[in-house]
Structures are given as C-alpha cells and as structure tokens.
Amino acid sequence: MTINWQLLMPELIIILTFILVAIFDLFNSIQKTVAAWLTIVGCAIALYVSIDMLQVGMEGTEFSNMIQVDKYSLFFNVIFLVSTILVVLISMNYLGRTDRRQGEYYLLILLATLGMMLMASGNELIVVFLGLELMSLSLYVLAGYFQRSMASSEAGMKYLLLGAFASGFFLYGIALIYGGAGTTSIPKIASAITVNATSPLLLSGMFLLVVGFGFKVALVPFHQWAPDVYEGAPTSIAAFISAGPKAAGFAAFLRIFLEALQNIQSEWIVVVTILAALTMTVGNLVAIAQRNIKRMLAYSSIAHAGYVLVGLAAANKDGISSAMFYLLIYCIMNIGAFGAVILARTEDGESLMISDYAGLGFKKPLLALFMTLMLLSLAGFPPTAGFVGKFYIFRSAVESGQIWLVIIGAINTAISAFYYLRVVVAMYMREPEEELDFHPYPSLLIVALTLAAIGVVLIGILPSYFLSPAQISTFL
Amino acid sequence: MLSLMIFIPLLGMLVVLFAIRREQEELAKRVTFIITLIPLLIAVFLFIDYDRSASGHQYEEDMMWIEAFNIRYHVGIDGLSVTLVLLTALLGPICVLASWKIDKGIKAYLALFLLLETGMIGFFCALDMFLFYVFFELTLLPMYFLIGIWGGERREYAAIKFFLYTLFGSVLMLIAMIAVYLKSGTDDVARTFDIPTLINLAKTPGHALADPTFQIWAFLGFFIGFAVKVPIFPFHTWLPDAHVEAPTAISVILAGILLKMGTYGLVRVNFAMLPEGMDFFCNGKGTWGNSLAILGFINIVYGSLCALAQTDFKKLVAYSSIGHMGFVLIGLAARNESGLTGAILQMFNHGVISAMLFLLVGVVYDRAHHREINGFGGLGSKMPIYTGITTLAFMASLGLPGLSGFVGEALSLLGAYSKFKVLTILSTAGIVVGAAYFLWTLQRVFLGELNPKYEAITEINGREIATLVPLGILTIVLGIWPSIAIDMFREAVSLLPLVQ
Numbered sequence: 001m002t003i004n005w006q007l008l009m010p011e012l013i014i015i016l017t018f019i020l021v022a023i024f025d026l027f028n029s030i031q032k033t034v035a036a037w038l039t040i041v042g043c044a045i046a047l048y049v050s051i052d053m054l055q056v057g058m059e060g061t062e063f064s065n066m067i068q069v070d071k072y073s074l075f076f077n078v079i080f081l082v083s084t085i086l087v088v089l090i091s092m093n094y095l096g097r098t099d100r101r102q103g104e105y106y107l108l109i110l111l112a113t114l115g116m117m118l119m120a121s122g123n124e125l126i127v128v129f130l131g132l133e134l135m136s137l138s139l140y141v142l143a144g145y146f147q148r149s150m151a152s153s154e155a156g157m158k159y160l161l162l163g164a165f166a167s168g169f170f171l172y173g174i175a176l177i178y179g180g181a182g183t184t185s186i187p188k189i190a191s192a193i194t195v196n197a198t199s200p201l202l203l204s205g206m207f208l209l210v211v212g213f214g215f216k217v218a219l220v221p222f223h224q225w226a227p228d229v230y231e232g233a234p235t236s237i238a239a240f241i242s243a244g245p246k247a248a249g250f251a252a253f254l255r256i257f258l259e260a261l262q263n264i265q266s267e268w269i270v271v272v273t274i275l276a277a278l279t280m281t282v283g284n285l286v287a288i289a290q291r292n293i294k295r296m297l298a299y300s301s302i303a304h305a306g307y308v309l310v311g312l313a314a315a316n317k318d319g320i321s322s323a324m325f326y327l328l329i330y331c332i333m334n335i336g337a338f339g340a341v342i343l344a345r346t347e348d349g350e351s352l353m354i355s356d357y358a359g360l361g362f363k364k365p366l367l368a369l370f371m372t373l374m375l376l377s378l379a380g381f382p383p384t385a386g387f388v389g390k391f392y393i394f395r396s397a398v399e400s401g402q403i404w405l406v407i408i409g410a411i412n413t414a415i416s417a418f419y420y421l422r423v424v425v426a427m428y429m430r431e432p433e434e435e436l437d438f439h440p441y442p443s444l445l446i447v448a449l450t451l452a453a454i455g456v457v458l459i460g461i462l463p464s465y466f467l468s469p470a471q472i473s474t475f476l
Numbered sequence: 477m478l479s480l481m482i483f484i485p486l487l488g489m490l491v492v493l494f495a496i497r498r499e500q501e502e503l504a505k506r507v508t509f510i511i512t513l514i515p516l517l518i519a520v521f522l523f524i525d526y527d528r529s530a531s532g533h534q535y536e537e538d539m540m541w542i543e544a545f546n547i548r549y550h551v552g553i554d555g556l557s558v559t560l561v562l563l564t565a566l567l568g569p570i571c572v573l574a575s576w577k578i579d580k581g582i583k584a585y586l587a588l589f590l591l592l593e594t595g596m597i598g599f600f601c602a603l604d605m606f607l608f609y610v611f612f613e614l615t616l617l618p619m620y621f622l623i624g625i626w627g628g629e630r631r632e633y634a635a636i637k638f639f640l641y642t643l644f645g646s647v648l649m650l651i652a653m654i655a656v657y658l659k660s661g662t663d664d665v666a667r668t669f670d671i672p673t674l675i676n677l678a679k680t681p682g683h684a685l686a687d688p689t690f691q692i693w694a695f696l697g698f699f700i701g702f703a704v705k706v707p708i709f710p711f712h713t714w715l716p717d718a719h720v721e722a723p724t725a726i727s728v729i730l731a732g733i734l735l736k737m738g739t740y741g742l743v744r745v746n747f748a749m750l751p752e753g754m755d756f757f758c759n760g761k762g763t764w765g766n767s768l769a770i771l772g773f774i775n776i777v778y779g780s781l782c783a784l785a786q787t788d789f790k791k792l793v794a795y796s797s798i799g800h801m802g803f804v805l806i807g808l809a810a811r812n813e814s815g816l817t818g819a820i821l822q823m824f825n826h827g828v829i830s831a832m833l834f835l836l837v838g839v840v841y842d843r844a845h846h847r848e849i850n851g852f853g854g855l856g857s858k859m860p861i862y863t864g865i866t867t868l869a870f871m872a873s874l875g876l877p878g879l880s881g882f883v884g885e886a887l888s889l890l891g892a893y894s895k896f897k898v899l900t901i902l903s904t905a906g907i908v909v910g911a912a913y914f915l916w917t918l919q920r921v922f923l924g925e926l927n928p929k930y931e932a933i934t935e936i937n938g939r940e941i942a943t944l945v946p947l948g949i950l951t952i953v954l955g956i957w958p959s960i961a962i963d964m965f966r967e968a969v970s971l972l973p974l975v976q
Binding site: 407 | 541542543544545581609610613614617620621624625631632635636639640643644647648650651654655657658
C-alpha cells in the first residue's frame with residue numbers, strides 16, 4: 001500500500017517540527033526562545049502548505065478512509081495554525097519572565113495543534129476521538145503549566161477531571177452509534193442511517209455526542225469548567241484553549257452531525273437550537289456580572305460558541321461556511337483580546353480586574369486601542385470582522401427559517417455590547433483609583449496584536465478574500 | 477465626487493492622529509477645520525449643480541464590494557438626501573469652531589469627530605442597504621466616545637444608554653434587512669441589497685417582497701431601529717440624558733444630524749421600500765392604521781409638555797427636539813405631497829434651528845458654568861447680541877411665520893389634516909406649548925432685573941458669532957423663500973408611493 005504523503009504534508013510538518021523542538025530542547029536549555037521560533041517557523045510553513053493545498057483544491061482520503069483531507073479540513077488547518085502562531089507570539093514575552101524550561105510548553109502546543117488537525121480531517125469517529133484526546137491531554141498539562149501557582153494547578157486538575165468525563169461521554173456515544181449503525185466511518189454511518197432511521201441506540205448515541213462536544217466547546221449547560229480554567233491557566237494558554245480547540249471541536253461537531261447524522265437532522269436540530277439559544281443567553285448574561293477580565297472573556301467565549309452553534313442549527317451549506325468563517329474571525333479576535341490582557345501587566349503580575357483598566361486609554365493609548373478594537377469586534381461592530389461574521393451566521397439561519405434563534409442572537413449581541421463596552425468605559429472614561437505601574441510594551445506581543453488587529457480590520461473591510469474560501473470549502 | 481466627500485474626513489482623521497504631535501493643539505484644530513471645509517465646498521457645489529428636475533439618483537458610484545452576498549459600494553444622492561448632506565457638511569466646520577475650547581485630549585476628540593462625519597455623510601449617500609447599515613453603526617461608535625469621554629458629570633451613564641438603545645434598535649433592523657435581502661431573490665435569482673432595486677421589487681405585484689404580511693414585519697424591524705434614533709416615544713429616554721451630558725458641539729450633531737438619520741431612514745426604507753407595511757400603519761383605519769400618526773401626536777404634545785417642565789436649559793431644548801420630530805412623523809404618516817414636503821423640510825429646518833439652540837446654550841454655559849434657567853435673569857442688558865440671536869432662534873423654533881420653522885410644521889400639519897383630522901387639531905396644542913416654554917424661558921433668562929452674579933458676564937465673542945450667523949441666515953432665508961429647499965426634493969417626493 002502506498003501512502004500519498006503529499007496529502008498529509010501539514011500534519012507531517014507539525015510532527016517534524018515537534019521532533020526538532022524536542023531534540024533541540026534536549027541539548028540546549030539556555031536559549032529559551034529558539035524553541036518558540038522553531039514552532040513559529042514550523043507552523044508558518046504548515047500554514048503556507050495548507051493554504052497552497054486549499055488553493056489547488058487537493059482532496060483525498062488516506063489510511064483506509066480514516067483520514068479525509070478536503071477543503072473543509074484544510075480551511076480548519078488554516079484556523080488552527082493561525083491561532084497557534086498568534087498564541088506562540090503572545091507566549092514568548094509572557095513566559096520570558098519565568099525561569100522555567102520552556103521546551104515542553106511549545107511541544108505540548110504543537111501536539112495539541114496536531115490533535116486539532118486530526119479532528120478536522122477525521123473521517124472516522126475513532127480518529128476524531130484520537131485527535132480529541134491528543135489535543136485535550138496536551139491542554140490539561142498546559143492549563144496547569146504554572147506548577148507553583150495554586151490557581152494554575154487547580155485549573156489543570158479541574159480541566160482534566162471534567163475533560164475526562166466529557167471524553168467518556170463522547171466515547172460512549174461512539175459506541176452506541178456503532179451499535180446502531182454498525183460502523184464508525186462517517187460516510188458509512190450516513191448511508192446506514194437511512195435504513196433504520198430512528199433506532200434508540202442511534203438517538204442516545206447522538207445525545208451523548210452532543211454532551212461530549214458540549215463539554216469540549218463549552219456549551220451551556222456543560223460550560224462550568226471554562227471560567228475556572230481560563231482564570232487559573234496561564235493567560236496565553238487561556239487564549240489558546242479558547243481559540244483553536246474550540247474551532248476543532250466545532251470542526252468535528254459540524255462534520256459528524258451534518259454528514260454522518262444528517263438523516264436524523266430533525267431529531268438533533270431541536271437540541272442544537274435550544275443549546276444555541278441557551279449558550280448565547282447564559283454566556284452573555286453571566287459575563288455581565290464578571291469583574292475579572294479573564295472570566296469575562298471566558299463567558300464571552302461561551303456566548304460565541306452559541307453564535308457558531310446557530311450556524312449548525314441552520315443546517316445548510318451556508319450554515320457550515322458561516323460557522324467556519326466565524327471561527328476564523330473568532331480565533332483571531334479572541335487571541336487578540338487575551339493578548340491585550342497580557343499586555344496590561346504590572347509589577348505584581350497581570351491586572352485582571354476590570355477596574356484596573358481605569359484610565360489606561362490616555363496612559364497606554366496603544367494597549368487601549370488594541371483592546372478596544374478586539375472588544376468591538378467581539379461585540380460584532382462594523383466595520384470589524386466580528387460584524388461580517390455575525391452577519392453571515394444570522395443570514396444563514398434566517399435563510400433556513402430559524403428566525404427566532406436569530407432574534408435571540410441579535411438581542412444577545414446588544415447585551416454583549418454592554419459588558420465589552422464596560423472595559424472600554426473603564427479605559428477611557430474613568431480615572432484610575434491607584435497608580436499602577438505598567439510594564440513597557442514587549443515587542444513580540446505588539447507584533448502579535450498588530451497582526452490580529454490587521455486581521456480584524458482587513459476581514460471586516462474586505463471580507464471577500466476570506467469568505468469565498470469558506471464558502472467553497474464545505475463538505476456538503 | 478461623493479466618495480471624496482465621504483472619505484476626506486476619514487483621511488483627515490488619520491492625518492490628525494498620526495501627522496500632528498500631541499502638543500500642537502492649535503494646529504490640530506486648524507487642520508480639522510480646513511478638512512471639514514472640503515466636504516462643505518463639495519456640498520455647496522452639489523447644491524448648485526444638482527439637477528432639480530431629474531428624477532432618480534445623481535452622482536452615482538457603484539462597484540462590487542462583497543461579491544458573495546452581492547453587496548455593492550453604491551452611493552448616490554437624490555432630493556431626499558442632498559439637503560441632509562448639505563446640512564451635515566455645514567455643521568462640520570461649525571462644530572469644530574464650537575469645540576475650540578475643548579482642552580482634554582483634543583487630538584482624539586477631533587479624530588473621532590472626523591470619523592463621525594464620514595459615517596454621517598456616508599449614511600445619507602449610501603444606496604446599498606448593507607453599506608447603509610455599516611455607516612449607520614459607524615456613527616454610533618464615535619458618538620459614544622465623544623459623549624462618554626468629553627461629556628459632563630454623568631457622561632458614562634448617558635453614553636452607555638445611548639449606545640445600547642441604538643444598538644438594540646439596529647440589531648432588529650439588521651434582521652429585517654437580512655429578511656428583505658433573502659426575499660429579494662432565490663437561489664437562482666441573485667439577491668440584492670441595492671435600495672433602488674429593492675424599491676422597484678417591492679412594487680412588483682406578485683414578488684415575494686411585495687407581500688403585505690412580510691412588509692408589515694419588515695416594517696416593524698426597521699421602524700424600531702429608526703424609532704430609537706428619531707427618537708419616537710417610548711424609545712426617547714436616552715435623548716435628554718445624552719444631550720445634557722454631551723459637549724456643545726456633539727449636542728449640535730446629535731440634534732442636527734443623528735436624529736435626522738432616523739427620519740431619513742423612515743422615509744427612505746419604511747415608506748419608499750415597504751409601502752404595504754406603511755399602509756397598514758397609516759391607512760387611518762382602526763388602532764394600527766392610526767398608529768404612526770398617534771406616535772407623532774404623542775411626540776409633539778409629550779415632548780412639548782416635558783420641555784415646559786424643564787429648568788435645565790439644555791434639557792428643555794432636548795425635549796423640544798422630541799416635539800419637533802413629531803411633526804416629521806405626522807407629516808410622514810399623511811403620505812401626501814404636502815405632508816412629505818413638510819416632513820422633509822422640517823428635518824432640514826430642525827437641523828438648523830436645534831443646532832443654533834444648542835450652540836446658544838453652550839455659549840451661556842461656557843460663561844456661567846450652569847444651565848439652570850431660573851438661575852439667570854436680565855442677561856439681555858449685558859449680552860444684547862446674544863439675546864438677539866437667541867430670540868431669533870427661539871422664534872424660528874416656536875414656528876413664527878416668516879422664519880423657517882413655520883413652513884415645515886405648517887405643511888406637515890396641512891398634509892396630516894386631510895387624513896387625521898382629530899389628531900392634527902390636537903397636535904397644534906404642541907405649537908402653543910412650544911410658544912409658551914420658549915417665551916417663558918426668554919423672559920426668565922434675558923428679561924427682568926440683572927442677576928448680580930452676572931455683572932461681569934462677557935458678550936458673545938467673534939468665534940461664537942461665526943458659528944451662529946450662517947445658521948441664522950438660513951432660518952431667515954428659508955422662512956421667506958422655502959422653495960430653494962423644496963425645489964431640491966420636489967421630484968423625489970413625487971416618486972414616493974404617495975397616497976392622496
């Protein structure tokens with residue numbers, strides 16, 4: 001059997017990078033940044049290759065139909081790799097102050113990225129599960145990376161316990177679906193289901209998958225881990241967890257539900273619609289009550305999962321591409337927002353209370369500008385990318401008749417503006433209560449934030465370049 | 477031509493932000509003033525060059541923007557928008573002059589102001605629904621910062637309230653907009669956001685957009701979006717707060733332009749594009765059929781009565797704005813030539829007069845640092861010129877014949893009388909109350925014994941006079957010779973789906 005290695009180039013590059021970083025880290029523990037730079041270069045090459053393959057339109061299956069490389073998975077590769085590059089850029093200065101070895105930090109990030117890529121290209125529930133575990137296990141360790149910090153260790157522990165639960169649900173769901181359909185291959189399930197449409201095994205398997213995905217992408221009511229983990233984990237890792245893995249979860253979620261389970265659409269669409277409405281509403285309402293910016297961003301990212309879910313509830317071609325397009329935008333702006341949080345560092349550590357941001361608008365104009373831009377984009381304000389993304393999602397859902405869900409989503413958008421703006425209000429309209437001594441700007445963080453800002457504005461003003469790939473990359 | 481006008485302020489914003497150093501405050505103000513003169517010059521040119529007899533849009537520019545959704549960058553002006561573009565461009569330099577005394581973060585202030593101007597001009601020129609919405613939202617943000625950073629005591633509250641109210645309205649508008657877009661075509665027939673095309677489709681019998689039930693729902697979505705902006709009772713509560721806290725120049729823009737965005741949207745979208753929906757709310761039958769006229773009536777009477785009760789000079793002017801926008805509504809509800817002419821004229825006139833009023837409030841506030849109407853008295857002897865200009869503005873606002881305010885209100889009511897007799901008669905009460913609060917204010921502030929606290933108050937200065945004179949001239953000219961304005965939009969009004 002010959003393997004078409006070309007099809008797996010992005011994954012192979014990541015593996016190669018992983019090996020290089022591992023070897024390098026073994027022999028060199030002095031120059032800490034080299035591991036990071038290797039990671040960035042590796043991801044950048046993989047990104048380039050993915051975009052190239054996307055443009056050429058390279059598609060195919062490999063390993064006896066276990067892996068399905070298509071435009072859909074390649075588009076997600078782009079999302080993951082862009083997120084990873086941005087996260088590594090915001091991590092370098094952030095970790096620079098700790099004297100720990102950093103090799104394993106980047107190794108774990110690379111592993112998690114590989115897991116995500118597997119999830120997006122898995123054509124088989126088992127492969128999706130393997131990808132999910134590869135990603136999750138790396139993330140558990142990363143969440144607890146600051147061993148000496150109680151919060152970080154607690155975050156890692158909590159994430160591990162709840163994540164393991166979710167994986168259990170997920171695996172059980174796969175087992176039941178195997179029982180119902182007699183196969184774990186996604187296309188084969190799709191054709192098997194037409195025969196015995198609503199077997200209870202399939203339905204309960206479907207529900208368990210919803211629970212499993214619900215945990216992984218933090219949908220209400222499976223979201224409780226998210227705020228605690230985001231708050232305790234290193235901020236750069238909170239950014240990472242909130243971006244790529246969420247996109248990966250949705251990549252598999254969309255593919256499994258709209259391809260394998262498309263014939264029981266009428267059954268799951270109700271569940272997904274209710275979850276979407278709940279997730280948006282609870283996420284946004286609880287975010288209002290937060291005083292800690294990392295917790296606020298955690299709830300905001302829960303709410304954003306709700307918006308993406310609206311794309312799944314639309315259950316049409318545009319629904320998928322709008323979810324893909326939105327995830328791309330969401331990853332950029334959310335990492336940008338966390339990056340801005342890292343930027344606001346004082347001698348005592350990070351300023352995490354929203355009240356600490358008082359007066360920053362005039363004291364640290366650049367930081368305030370970045371933060372404002374990212375928050376406005378999260379709030380879905382034109383002409384930023386967040387607006388175009390939401391517009392597309394709402395458009396798809398209206399088209400498929402989910403008008404009430406869209407109305408709930410639109411009202412949620414207005415609610416969310418309230419808490420995003422509260423940070424802006426603090427920065428520009430309040431006087432600081434105590435003089436905080438902020439660090440000077442680290443250069444790489446500025447580079448990352450500038451990239452994110454350019455992305456947010458560029459996609460907002462000229463969305464066509466990013467929209468068209470999303471539109472032609474669906475699997476339906 | 478139009479793009480130049482829209483984007484020169486944006487370019488100016490970048491210049492102010494990045495090419496001028498923080499210390500060069502004077503330079504920043506001068507540069508901004510010159511930048512805002514450019515759109516004004518273009519607007520004056522458009523005013524002269526505009527072909528008054530031609531129907532349809534002029535100076536159109538049309539190119540593809542977001543191909544996937546057939547969203548175009550399509551701008552152009554017709555009679556409805558040309559006067560409002562002129563008004564916006566005129567208030568630009570006036571407001572820069574009125575902001576001369578701002579001392580905190582002037583660079584950011586001017587940059588945001590220029591961004592606001594781009595949003596406003598763009599909004600009135602946009603002929604693509606999506607573009608229209610983007611510009612609509614684009615004005616929201618700078619306004620929010622301008623109130624929230626440079627406002628008074630409770631600026632934070634006022635800014636957030638303004639922002640959330642407007643955003644709430646506009647997300648509903650967004651849904652209506654998406655619905656209209658999706659109905660405009662099918663998977664085989666390209667859908668469109670193009671406003672002129674949509675207007676034609678909505679008139680085509682049998683087209684999905686022409687369906688009355690659909691139009692009623694879409695009407696509601698758009699209506700709430702615009703109603704918050706106008707503001708129409710009961711969505712008006714943000715307005716007094718925003719006005720009281722906003723700095724003078726920003727109040728001028730708020731009353732002069734932003735409120736007009738709401739009424740302009742009602743004419744452009746709700747009336748022109750959704751005639752069936754409009755018919756449901758204005759046909760004079762039952763509660764629904766009178767609802768728009770009733771809202772107009774409430775705005776007029778409620779706004780005026782609230783104004784009468786105010787002791788804060790600025791709040792009084794703010795509530796009087798609510799009252800005056802009621803005339804636009806009731807004229808619009810009439811759906812005949814006279815009503816529409818009156819409504820559109822009233823938009824322009826109110827823009828000019830309320831701008832004057834807010835500038836005048838700013839003048840006295842800068843000197844006395846309070847706006848309590850009962851705290852003055854006898855200022856007429858110390859500030860004769862100021863008193864004279866204020867009297868002119870008051871008279872114009874209360875609708876004295878011979879000044880511009882009268883023409884618009886009279887035509888609106890005349891148009892409405894043929895459709896809603898009782899409501900129109902009741903609405904005239906608003907004019908009486910209007911006369912009462914303005915004359916009473918005149919008496920309390922300027923007449924009687926001079927309040928000894930203000931022995932040393934200084935007369936209005938040259939810069940302040942310069943902001944008021946062009947507006948004052950306009951109120952007199954348009955009062956005597958309203959056809960210069962009416963000629964601009966006569967053709968456009970005749971193209972609207974009027975009902976005789």
